[in-house]
Structures are given as C-alpha cells and as structure tokens.
Amino acid sequence: MRLACLATALMAIAATLAGAAHAFETEEERRFPAARPGSELRVISTADTAVFTPIILAFQAENPEVAVTYVTASSRELMKALYEEGAQFDLAISSAMDLQTKLANDGLVRNYSSEATARLPAWARWRNQVFAFTQEPAVLVLSKSAFADLPVPTTREELIRLLRDNPERFYGRIGTYDVRRSGLGYLFATQDSRNTESYWRLTEIMGRLGARLYCCSSDMISDVSSGRLALAYNVLGSYAEAQLHENENILIVEPGDYLNVMLRTALIPNTARNIEAAGKMIDFLLSLGTRPELTRKTGLPPVDPSVFDRNNAFRPIRLGPGLLVFLDRMRRETFLRSWVSSIEQ
Amino acid sequence: MSTVAASGSIRRRLTLQLAAIAVLLSVAFFLIVRGVAEQAAGQTQDQILAASATSIADALRSEKGQVQLELPYSALSMLGSVSEDRVFYRVAIAGRTLTGYDDLPLPALPEATGEPVFATFDYRGEPVRSVTLSRNVSIGERPVEAVISVAQTRLFLGAIRARTSTIAAAVGLAFFAVAVSLSLWAAHSALRPLERLALSVTRRGPKDLRPLRAETPAELVPLVAALNNFMERLRASLARSEDFIAEAAHRVRTPLATLRTQAEIAYRRVERPENRAALKEMILAIDESSRSAGQLLDHAMVTFRTDHLETEQLDLGELACDTRNRLEPTAELKDIGLELELPDAPALFEGDPILLENALRNIVDNAIKYSPPDSLVRIALHICGGDYVIGVCDEGRGFGTGDLRRMTRRFSRGTNVEDIVGSGLGLTIADEVARAHGGRLELARNKGGKGACVSLVLPRP
Numbered sequence A: 001m002r003l004a005c006l007a008t009a010l011m012a013i014a015a016t017l018a019g020a021a022h023a024f025e026t027e028e029e030r031r032f033p034a035a036r037p038g039s040e041l042r043v044i045s046t047a048d049t050a051v052f053t054p055i056i057l058a059f060q061a062e063n064p065e066v067a068v069t070y071v072t073a074s075s076r077e078l079m080k081a082l083y084e085e086g087a088q089f090d091l092a093i094s095s096a097m098d099l100q101t102k103l104a105n106d107g108l109v110r111n112y113s114s115e116a117t118a119r120l121p122a123w124a125r126w127r128n129q130v131f132a133f134t135q136e137p138a139v140l141v142l143s144k145s146a147f148a149d150l151p152v153p154t155t156r157e158e159l160i161r162l163l164r165d166n167p168e169r170f171y172g173r174i175g176t177y178d179v180r181r182s183g184l185g186y187l188f189a190t191q192d193s194r195n196t197e198s199y200w201r202l203t204e205i206m207g208r209l210g211a212r213l214y215c216c217s218s219d220m221i222s223d224v225s226s227g228r229l230a231l232a233y234n235v236l237g238s239y240a241e242a243q244l245h246e247n248e249n250i251l252i253v254e255p256g257d258y259l260n261v262m263l264r265t266a267l268i269p270n271t272a273r274n275i276e277a278a279g280k281m282i283d284f285l286l287s288l289g290t291r292p293e294l295t296r297k298t299g300l301p302p303v304d305p306s307v308f309d310r311n312n313a314f315r316p317i318r319l320g321p322g323l324l325v326f327l328d329r330m331r332r333e334t335f336l337r338s339w340v341s342s343i344e345q
Numbered sequence B: 001m002s003t004v005a006a007s008g009s010i011r012r013r014l015t016l017q018l019a020a021i022a023v024l025l026s027v028a029f030f031l032i033v034r035g036v037a038e039q040a041a042g043q044t045q046d047q048i049l050a051a052s053a054t055s056i057a058d059a060l061r062s063e064k065g066q067v068q069l070e071l072p073y074s075a076l077s078m079l080g081s082v083s084e085d086r087v088f089y090r091v092a093i094a095g096r097t098l099t100g101y102d103d104l105p106l107p108a109l110p111e112a113t114g115e116p117v118f119a120t121f122d123y124r125g126e127p128v129r130s131v132t133l134s135r136n137v138s139i140g141e142r143p144v145e146a147v148i149s150v151a152q153t154r155l156f157l158g159a160i161r162a163r164t165s166t167i168a169a170a171v172g173l174a175f176f177a178v179a180v181s182l183s184l185w186a187a188h189s190a191l192r193p194l195e196r197l198a199l200s201v202t203r204r205g206p207k208d209l210r211p212l213r214a215e216t217p218a219e220l221v222p223l224v225a226a227l228n229n230f231m232e233r234l235r236a237s238l239a240r241s242e243d244f245i246a247e248a249a250h251r252v253r254t255p256l257a258t259l260r261t262q263a264e265i266a267y268r269r270v271e272r273p274e275n276r277a278a279l280k281e282m283i284l285a286i287d288e289s290s291r292s293a294g295q296l297l298d299h300a301m302v303t304f305r306t307d308h309l310e311t312e313q314l315d316l317g318e319l320a321c322d323t324r325n326r327l328e329p330t331a332e333l334k335d336i337g338l339e340l341e342l343p344d345a346p347a348l349f350e351g352d353p354i355l356l357e358n359a360l361r362n363i364v365d366n367a368i369k370y371s372p373p374d375s376l377v378r379i380a381l382h383i384c385g386g387d388y389v390i391g392v393c394d395e396g397r398g399f400g401t402g403d404l405r406r407m408t409r410r411f412s413r414g415t416n417v418e419d420i421v422g423s424g425l426g427l428t429i430a431d432e433v434a435r436a437h438g439g440r441l442e443l444a445r446n447k448g449g450k451g452a453c454v455s456l457v458l459p460r461p
Ligand SMILES: Nc1ncnc2c1ncn2[C@@H]1O[C@H](COP(=O)(O)OP(=O)(O)OP(=O)(O)O)[C@@H](O)[C@H]1O
Pocket: B291, B295, B362, B366, B367, B368, B370, B371, B394, B396, B397, B398, B399, B407, B408, B412, B413, B414, B415, B416, B417, B421, B422, B423, B424, B425, B426, B427, B428, B451, B452
C-alpha cells in the first residue's frame, strides 16, 4: 500500500536518519511548516507522504497555525512505536485495523468525540477512540490482455474453477499478498478465511499455480498492467482505481460473493501532546466526504454508508475485539502455518 | 357571627400525604427498576463471558505433546457485539501463559469443579469483570490443567445504568405527576360531602333548626348526628326561653293588673287625704312596674328578633299609618292631634315589620306622653338622599338640658320626666331596631323652640 517513495522537489525529506533516535523504523519524515506561529502536530501514518500531502495542505489552509510533522512507517513499526516504545505522536493513522483496535483495547488511546465523530455510522468507529475515514475494498485486478478470450470471474468459486480449468495459462502469473510480510494482506486473508470456506481452496490452487507473493498493492498493480501477472487477488481497490486512468490493460473486478472493505482509521495515542490539533485533524479527515477534490487527488474513498446499501457484497471489516483474535500469537502461528503450507507447494 | 380560625386544612394534609406516598413509591420504583436492569445487565455480561471462556476451552487440543489453541473468532467477537468494552484473555497451562495477556490475574479456582468463577477487579486502569474456568487437557498420557480467563471492562453496565436511569426517572416522574393529580382529585372528591354539608348548613335561614337530612357519608354521620342533636337542644332551649319570658311577663302583669284594680277601688273608698296620697303613689308604682315588665318583654323580643333578623318587603308609609291609628285613642285621651304626612309613592323597604312597628310605636308613644294636652304631634315620612326619614315632632317639654345621646341608653330617662310613667327602654328599643336595619336614630330639639324631634333613619334599598 505504500506507494514508491516519490520524493518531489517540494518535499523536504528529513531522511531516515531520524530513525537512529528510536528503535522503530520510520520510512520518511516530512515537516509542513505553519503559515503562522502556533502548535505542532506530530502524525505517524502508514499512508505515503505523497498520498497525504494534499490532505495536510488543505488542513493547514483551514488551520494555518498548525505545523504538521508527517512520519510514515509500516503498520508493524507504527505498532511498535506506540505499543512498545511509547513514542510521542499526536495522531496515528493506519490501515491495520487490527493493530489500531489492539492499541485502543489495551488502553493506549485517548477518547475523542465531536459532532463529526457522532455523525459516523456505528461500524466506522470504536469506543470513541478509533475513527474510520476511508473505506477501501479488496478487489481482483485482471490483465485485460490475459482475459481477452476468457470469461471474467465474478465470484471466488468462479475464479477457482477458472484457475483449475486453465492451469497452464495462469502458472506463475497470479499475484497476492505475502501475508507474512504485509499486515494488510494478513488482515484480508484472515477475514477471507472467516467469510468463506473457498478461501483455503483458492489459496491452495494459487499455491499450486506458483503464485507470486507481494508486499504491496502498488507492486501487484504495476505487474498486472505490465502483463507480468494475469490476475492479482486482494488488491486495494482504491490504488487500482487510481491506476485505471494511466493503464489501459487493467480490469478491476469486485467479487460478487463478498468484498472485504478495509477502513483506514485514525486515533489519538495517550502520548499525544497537541490533542486539540489532533482532534481538528480527525474532524477534517471525517469531512473528506464533502471534499471531492481531495478524494480525487488522494484516491482515498471517504466513508459513505450508501455504498453498502447499493452493493450487498460490500462488508466493512468489523472494528472491535473480533480483530484481536488473529493477533493472538498462537492463532497467528497456526494461520500462517496453514497459509504457508497451502501457498508453497 | 364569630369567625373560626382554621388550623390546617384537611385537603392540604391529604394532598401532601398522598404526594409524599407518591414520591416514596416513585423513588422505590426508580431504584427497583435500575437495580433489576443492572442485575440483568450484569448477568448478561457474565453469561457472555462464560460462553466466551467455554468456547476457548473447547478449542484447546493437544498436538505433538503440546497444547494448541486456535482462538475462535466468536470467542472475542461475541464480547464486542453488545458493547464497546475492552476485552482481555489469558490461557495458562500449569501456571505458564500459553497465550493472551500475561499479566491478567487468575483468581484461585476451587479444586476440580469446572464451574466458572467470576471476579471483579481493576486491570489496566479500569474495573473489569472476569470469568475463569479450568479444563483438563491430556498431553500424551498425562492430563494437565488449562486455566482460561476472559475479562471485559464494565462500560456497558454504566451505559445500561445511565439509560435505565433516564427511562426509570422519566417513568417515575410521570408516575409522580399522575399520582399527584390523582391525589388532588381524590382529596377534592373526598371532601365534597363535607363541603356539601357545610353549604347546606350555611344556606339555612336563621330560625331553621330542623335536623339535617342531606345524604351523609358514613364518616360524617357522627358529626351530623351531633349537629342535629345540638340543634334540637338549641331549638328546645330557645322555645323554653321564649315561653319563659312570655310566661314571666304574664305572671307579673296579671297580679299587677289585679293589684291596680284593688288599689283604685280602695282609692275611691278612702276619704283621708294622707291615705289617698299613699294609694295614689301606690298606683303610680304599680303602673311603673307594669310598664317596666311590658317594656322588658318587648326588649327581650326585640333583642331576639334582631339577632335573627328576618326581613320582608313592606311599605313604611303603611307602617306609619298603622302606628298612628293604633295610638290615636291614647292621643285622644289627652286631646292631642296626631298628624301624618306621607309621600305619594309607597316607601318600599326590606325589614322586619314587627320590629319597625315596635320602634315607631315607642317614638310616637314618647311624643304623646311628654306633650301637654291639646297639642300637636306630627309624624312625617320623607325621602332624604339615600335614606327614608320618619320624623316624629311634638310641642311638649323637650329633652331639657343634658346629653341627648344618653337617652338611648338602657333604663336612662330624662331629668324632666316628673311623674310620667316610664322605664327608660323605649328609645333603646327604637335605636336597636334602627341599627339592626342598617339605619340610626336621631334625636333633636324642635327647631321651633318647644318640643322634641325623634327621627328613625333607614337606608333606602
Ligand atoms: N318626645 C319627648 N319629649 C320629651 N322628652 C322625651 C321625649 N322622648 C323621650 N324623651 C326623654 O327621653 C327619655 C328616654 O325615653 P324612653 O322612651 O327611652 O324612656 P321613657 O319614655 O322614660 O320610658 P318607656 O320605656 O316607658 O318609654 C325619657 O325619659 C324622656 O326624658
């Protein structure tokens, strides 16, 4: 999910040198100075700086006295920073819903409520601590050229049948997350395993067909568009959507049986110092639905309950203690063991 | 009429007591509802915790000499379904944590019962409810005890408490409001028979001493019975005293009349001037006594009637005319002319004719009595502003010197009465009657020089 680090001339990169100061590893740190003297908002996030820059600039246009320091890290490093090291951040933004839930469950998160949080649907917040501001489905991305003479599968069962019937065509040309490395991949996979029995059969077939494992959605998408992959399973729809304009070759399929929808969430850690600005930023993120130009620039689809009414297959991943189950040490070990034995054949 | 000072009000006391009961019941209702709701919520939480722990216990299995656990998704997700409470769990094998939160306290379990044990304690800065149960898992041949504990914060209970408190408070308040208005109504309707009774007593005429016959609720029967009893006694005692006065007057007057006749016969018979003078004095004294007895009787009657004034429509002109006619023979004896002057229209007045006639008679009687023979007494009825004025003027000796107001006092007579018989009650009677009718008695010296003028002033309706 982390876009390749596209450092533009505008960006002043405080390099990963800063990482020497703390044990957790950051990827990039950038400071957005305030137009007027005021406070400092320290944000740790799993979303690339490039993706978030328009949001931060728009936020600063409304709050010119807030300087923003935006630090990016992987979801696991973010967890390490807050859970183990008590690093000081005012806001944590992550796509790892399970880890965000664990932070809140284990008492490392502050309560926050405002008019904006009260308007959120119940499934988009937890405990007045974790607030969802995007909804991003996991989709199937196909290469148009590879499927020129094949029917487009609309459900997982159809996909299984298609793979089984055309092994030679798909061998080595299937991509999916390496759930051992990617927190989001693990989240999608565990939710899949919960939702349908066919997940394990699908994984097995993908394994038999020599599936290639990826760390990030963006890499899968670019491999599909280049034709190296015929299909990629469990790709973040929002990223694929963003590539659609530049790439003629990709086809996005939203499986009709069900769609896992990841909610990108924000929370205020206990270590926060600038709570006021953090609250303002949460309110701003929750208002993304009313700012179509930001949605266009960032490709982050805002929380919109009407989408679920229109498409019954959309299933938001439930915030709450259920997410702690797959973080259980033993459960994770068992899951990964099964997954590895299915995918590596 | 005396006014009764009220000490407290039955209605207020009844309303307050009923309202106090309503408050008590409302508060009791509130506490009970909240208590029951809290208990139910607590039980629900315990049940879900127990179900969660049991499902974890069921997922325990041994594999290759080791205990394995595939934490069921539902074990934790079911805890999240009712509330947004934080959830903690720990699975320990022979005292060593297998998975979960290492520091979650495990309460001591009773030996081998398998029953879940519930506990409430503070964990990670918040009170939590925990359930702990044990399960034997066999590793190879050897069974080991697995202890499973699941804990959840109690935010949920607080939320339930807040919600049920609001609902219970609202219902309690509504109940209180209804109870208070009902108690107002109850107090009102309970007191209605009493009010009806009071009304039927006050509505009665002053002389109506008949027993009360209104329908009476059982509780008021003693009061009404006592009232009826009292009225009966009052009626009897009034009748007795009326009879007594009449009887007494009769008893005094009859022998006095006999005595006077005998004295007069004796007077005619005796020749010696000193004897005749003695008898003359005796006759005068008898006349005084007889007059006094008559006036006392009249005064008693007037006092009684003014206490219980019963009025009727009457014409004052007609009344004056009657009085004149009745006293004409007396006047003629002294060759005194009784002139009467009346307005054309009848002078209508609400009053007691017997009392008014008595008053006027006393005034005219005085005029005749204190006038020399062959003189004139004028009775005139005028309308003067808002009043009727019945003026009686004579050409007699007048009131003489001294305070005129003194004349209306009881037994008070003028200094110039000489041997004219009188008791000093006539003007008292006239004054009391005038007052009882809202009027007054005015005494004046005749403007022409000789004689007296006494006016009965009565307000026009
Ligand atoms: N018309 C009058 N002329 C002169 N004096 C009068 C006249 N009327 C009343 N008085 C005086 O006022 C006094 C009080 O009058 P009142 O009628 O009360 O008593 P009374 O005539 O003496 O006795 P009685 O009770 O028998 O009438 C009289 O004693 C008399 O002195």
